[in-house]
Each structure stands twice: as C-alpha cells, then as structure tokens.
Amino acid sequence: MNTVGTLLNAEREHSSYVYAIAAIAALNGLLFGFDIGVISGALLYINETFALTPFLEGVVTSSMLIGAMIGAAIGGTLSDRFGRRRVTFAGAVVFFVGSFGMALSPTLAWLVFWRVVEGVAVGAASIVGPLLIAETAPPDIRGALGFLQQLMITIGILLAYTTNYLFAPDLFGIIGWRWMLLFGAAPAAVLAIGTYFLPETPRWLVEKGRIDEARDVLSRLRATDEIDEEIARIREVSETEAEGGLADLLEPWVRPALVVGVGLAIIQQFAGINTILYYAPTILTNIGFGNVASLVGTLGIGVVNVVLTAVAILLVDRVGRRPLLLVGTAGMAVMLGVLGLGFFLPGLSGIVGYVTLGSMFLYVGFFAISLGPVFWLMISEIYPLHIRGTAEGVASVTNWGANFVVGLTFLPMVDLIGEGYSFWILGAFCVLAFYFIYTRVPETMNRSLEEIEDDLRANTAVGADADRASPQQTD
Template sequence: MALSATHPDDPGRTRRASLTVLIIAAVSALGGLLFGYDTGIISAALLFITRDIPVDTFGKELVTSAIVAGALVGCLVAGPVSDRVGRRPTILIAAVIFIIGSIASATSHSATMLIAVRLLLGLAVGGTSQIIPVYIAELAPAARRGSLVLLFQLAIVVGILVSTIIGWALGGSDGSGGNWRLMFLLGTVPAAILFLGMLFLPESPRYLVLRGQSERALAILRRVRPSDAVAAEELGAVEAQPRENGSWKLLFSRRVRPALIAGTGIGMFCQITGTNATIYYAPSVLASAGFGADEALQTQLLVGVTIVVATAFGLWAVDRWGRRTLMLRFLLLAALGLVLLGGSFIGGNPTGIGRYTAVAGLIAYEIFNVGSISASIWLVGAEVFPLAIRGKGMSMVALSHWTFDLVVSLFTLTMVQALGAGYAFFVFAAINVLAWVFVLRAVPETKGRSLEEIEQRLGDGTFLAMR
C-alpha cells in the first residue's frame, strides 16, 4: 500500500523530517566505516607487526581470517539480540566492542592475543552488517529507503579506502614507518562517535510496535515524517500486519522462502562474483602483469577510489532505477569487464598495451559489480523479511555474505594457480552471468514500496510478481 505524500502546507517540517532521517542514517552508518576500516587495515599492519610480535605465515593467515570467523558468529548472534533488546541497543553494544577491540589490538603483545582480539572485532563487524541496514530501513521513508540504507555500504568502501591511505601514510613511503599500533588505535575514533551518536538517536518504530509500544513508535514517526497524518497512516499499516511468533521455524517456512532465497542468494553472489577476490588480490594480479610496486600500489588506490564512486552511483540509482533494475543493467557489463581482464592474460602475462587493458578491465568490473549487486546486498536483505523475523532473516543474509567471503578468500589463489589468471577471471565472468539470471528469476523490485506492502505481498504469494 502506498503511503501519503508529503504535507503541502508545512514545507519546513518536511525539510526537518528529511534532515533528521539523514542524520540518523549517517550516524548509524559509521558502523559500516568501522566494518571497512577494521577488515582493511590488517593488510598494511601485517607488514610491520613482525617487528614487535613473532608471527609466522600461518599466524598471519589466522590474524587476517579471525575477523571473518568472528563475523560469522556476530551476524548470527545479532539477529536474536536485536529482536529481543532492540535495534539501537544492539548497535551500541557493537560500538563498545569496536572501541575495546581497537584498543586491545593496538596493545597486543602476542600473536595469540591479536588473533583473539580480531575474533572479538569480528563479532562487531558481523553484528553491524546485520543490524544497521535493518535499523535504517525501518526508520526510512519508502521513497528514500534505498539511498539511506546504502549509506552503510558507502561507509564500508570509504572505510576500506581510508584504511589503505592510513596504512600507506603510517607505513612511510619507503616502509620505514610502520606504526601498526596507531593503525589499529585510530579505529577508536569512529567507534566513539558511533557510540555517542547512537545515545541520541531513536529506537526503530517498527521494533517498538513489535513490542506493543505503539505510542512511542508514533512519537518517533512524527519526528521523521512530514506530517502527523503520514506518521499515523504508516503506524496503522505496521499495526495491521499480523503479529507472529518470530521463530526460526517461521524464517524457514514455505511462505517466507522466496525472501530467504532472494536475500541469501544476493549475499552469496555478492562474494562469488569476485568482488572481494579482486580487491584482496589485485596487487598480486598487477604484479604478475609487469607493474612495479609503486605502480601496483597506485592502481590499488585507484581501485579503492573506484569502488567508492561506484557505490555512490548505486546510492543514487537504487531509488531511481530500482534495486533489481540496477543489477540487471550492470551485471552483464561486469562480466564483460572480467572477460577483458581475463583475455589480457591469455597467452602469458600481458605486456605493453595489454597491461593497461588488464587495468581497464579490472576498473570496469569494479564499477559495474560494486555499483550494482554489492550496493544492493544489505538493502534487499533489510527489506524482504517480515517484521517478526527481520532480525533473524538479515542474520542469514549476513551469514551467507561472510561464509562465501571466507570461501573466496581461501580458494581464489588456488584457482588462479590451477587455471591461470586469465581462465580464473573467465570463471568469475561466468558467475556474474549466473548472478544476472538469479536476479531475473528470484529477486523482486522493492523500489518505492513500504516494508508492510512487501510483507503483505510475501504473504499472499505475489512477492516475485513485484517488478
């Protein structure tokens, strides 16, 4: 059902409500910046940790992967916690873990301690990937929900870029710096801002309705909607949805299955289409293409800037083109970028102009993949599940993301060694085509629809008919 438009007689209130929602989304999205920073900074820190802490190659792998292992647990725990204590308290808990984890990482004196701390940070990373998109989606108006939720994804890629810049700056241009403790400690700054900011932000009104606190929910909706009439109408739509037991059994029921397939499927394809594989291993690919260390670093920085720009475009496009439409328009172009990249390696490492063809293919792939399916993963997951199990449903989306992130991280280089770089990229190109088919068949268009309409369409069997 469509909610009323803005109140024509009070443009001042409309602007205040719009600004309030933007502030709520921007502050909570800082969790995404921490997500990106803490997962990205380890690549620079590992270059210098061995100066102070004895750690072998296997230990470095454990330190790097510990945050992913923690995220697998964190995303599962955060769903039930957020359904029990609320969205806002769950984000506050994650912020505290980020602060403690950043300080503990900076003061670690052994590899064992650092691995344990990175596991702890992983709990916060996984938790924020589950709860922050849900929190923003439940507060945002339907017309702006896409761009506001995508602030979280934009913050993630900005965090990755910031970690690259800080790692380079604190490492020194000749590698003589290497203040790895400060690299970790700087993570406390956005974590503290997130914690303090969340103290002043409201709870999700939909969660409050779920807990029988409709008066509090209406008061919050009046702050973030352009008129009392719009707020009351939205509250009525939320209250009209059947109150169900938010059990895991409901999540895996036949009725909810289309949403579960759509959300977790995007979570899986977001990883196996090669997004993080190219980010993780781009320097190795560039080195094999004949680039020197400085050129490889500069191109890696270009990749970092590219994914930020691509995500910013996705933020604009999801509420204008639509989530499904954006993915259908861009995924095949991403596949073509990988074909161009892979083709540069056929017959041996690229030389001459082939080196720049490889870079062009890499950049094109990042633009079209990151700007579409990577931009949509947290958004679609936060939209498609019924209110009673939204937290648990988003946990499964995040679990899919982190599980396949781990798989891709472990097996990408093995695949490159077995097939060669060119054919490995052809495999990722084919998977992008499969992702396009999946979106065409299994993902509805949720642009401009209220969360209650999406839930109603899921209940009456017309979920996949939304186009």
C-alpha cells in the same frame, strides 16, 4: 518523484531527522568497510613480520570473517530482543577494543584472535545498520537512504586504503601495519558517540508494545497526518504475528524470501569482489608494481568504489533494484574475463598491466552500482517484521560464510591454477548470478515494508514468478 528530486528537496519533503538517523546508522558500514580495506595493505607488511605463506595470508584475512559470522548469527536475534540502538553501541565498543588488540598483537596467533573479535562487531554492524535505516526511512527514499550503508562501506574502504598509504613507513619505532590496524579505533569511537543521538526504530517499539515511544519517534520523522496511519498499519502487521525464530523462515510463504536473501548473499561474495578488495595490493605487486605503487593503485580502486556507489544512490529509487543488479552482474562477468585474459599475456608490467588494472577499476565500478549496495538494501526490505532481524541474520551469516570461503581459498587457488583461470571461474559465477537475479529476485522500489510483506503472503512479490511490472507500483 525520482531520487535526485527527492534529495534536492529533502527539507521540504522529509524531516532532517530522517537523514541524521540514516547518517549515524550508516557509520556501521564505515567500520565494516574499514576492516575489509585495512587488511589489504597491512598484509604487505605483516608478511615481513611473521613470514606468511599464501595459506597463512588467507588465515589472517579470513579470520575476521569467522567473527563476522558469529556477529551476524547473534546480531539479528539480539537486535530483535534488545533493540537496534543497543546492538549498534555494543558493536562499536567491541570494534574499538579489537583495534587496539590487533595493533598490540605480539604473535600471529594473537593477531588472528583479535581479528576474530573485531569480526564479531563487523558482522553485527552488517545487520543492524540496514535495519535502523529501513525501519525509519519513508518508502519513497528508503532505497537511497539504505544505500548510505554501502556508501559508508566504500568510504571506510577508501579510508583504510588511505591509512595504509600514510602509515606504510614505520613511525616512532612502531611497524607501519600496527598503526594501520590501530586507526580503526577512531571510527569506532565516532559511532559509539553517535549512538547517543539515535532513537529506537518505531517498528521495533511497536513490536514491543511501546506505542507512545513509537509515536514520539515518528513525530520527528513524519508529517503529523501520517503518524497514526503508520502506527495503525505497523500494529496491524505486528499483532497478527508472534515474534518468530529460525523455524518461521521455513514457512511456505516466507521461503521464497529466504531463497532470495541467501542467494544474493552467496552471489555477492562468489562474484569475487573481495578477491579485489582484500588482495588488490598483492595482485598489483604480482603484475609488477612496487609496494607503494600498489597502494596508490588500490587508492584508485577505493575512489571508483565510492563514486559509483554515490551514483547508485541517485539511481536506486529511480530505475529500481533489479535493473541495477542485472547490469552490474553482466558488467562484472565481462571485466573478470578481461582481467583473467591479462594474466595470459606477456609484459604485465607494461601496457597489459595497465589494461588489467583498468579492468579491476571497471569491475569494482559495476559491483558498486549493483551487488554491493542492493544486497544489503534488499535483505532489510523483503522479510516480515516479526522475523526481520533473525532473517537478515541468516542472510548475513551466509554472506560472511561465503566471504570466508573466498578469502581463505583465493590465494591458494591462484597458487594452484594461476590468476587467469581463477578470475575466469569467478566470471562464470557472475553469469550464473545474472540468471538467478533475472528469474528469482523481485522489485521492491516504491513499496512500503508492510506492502512488501502483504505481497509476500500473497506470493506475488518474492519468488520465481515475481511480478516484473512492480516497479510501476507506488504507495
């Protein structure tokens, strides 16, 4: 059944509890997205308070990514040890505290410090949210539910852009950017409360030998005749493997999955998405828009991001992961070419400026149906159970590291060689990304996590010679 049909017949096909878990777990993405988006508008006003150079703007933006690398590095291991639910709650608390810390920062150094602290929560959230969804969702809707994480990221970005617009004026004598950063405490509180209603995942419970608890959770997630079979299959996989660590990622049969996960992590960032999400208002002011007009234009980017991610949810379990990745990277390459060209033409504040803005919209749209959601979905699917959290942590740390490099260097690069050449460099990388995806990335649609692991062991699902016909395989 295609994704549209599955979602329309949700109550008949699957327990509503499946969707409730996915919705709460995806709130991790809301925190993730809010923190990405809020700094873009806040920078316009932080700069007025602390007189930032282009380099210091990069430091403020990318300092969160240092924390995110730390959170991603420990989040996977902690979720393997203590469970997905506990790590989710801890991340929400850290994010809540960090929001207050940033808003009350008396100096630039304190602002950077609290950005790092909040980044720890963002990094952990980027791992544990997809894990919770992947390990509770039925195979036939795992893709669509997995995309809820990315949908919530885009909603978080849009919420941040809206917050930036609403709190741009100073209120009660408090500078607007402080209100922008403080508002992040609200979604953090919602996630912390929502965690109360989350169960631990059946796969983690089986891994820890808590079979009765796993059966109880599955009884609320699956039809009765599926429970014993699924537990038996999870145990079969779990009992053949000891709990693994980083060294296990280098085993020959796991290495192809490591290459795919790390490769997609680098591609997602070096394709340039955060040059738009972080710096859209800055880019728009350079084109000739005023501060408020730039924030309105950024809102439009946020809407495109949300709408196209919703479209991707309807496509991922219908057309597959690989086609979305290939179409998306090709479209991004073309749009970055157009965007770069716009900066070589005169009159950016006129029609060329709006063409440039339109290319930004389309670029974000292509990202939203491909690299944005598919990366996080695939790294929750392709790794073996016994190292899934650790492996996802490695991919996520790589992603945040690449994000840090882009966030720190983009504005200085623009200052050195100009916007046009900078965007063309990113476009060239999208071309390389297309080649990597075509030759290395497998299809995982309509396959259980255990089947994907079996195929990985047989070296048929992940790697350079991945079977291109796998989208036709079903459970």
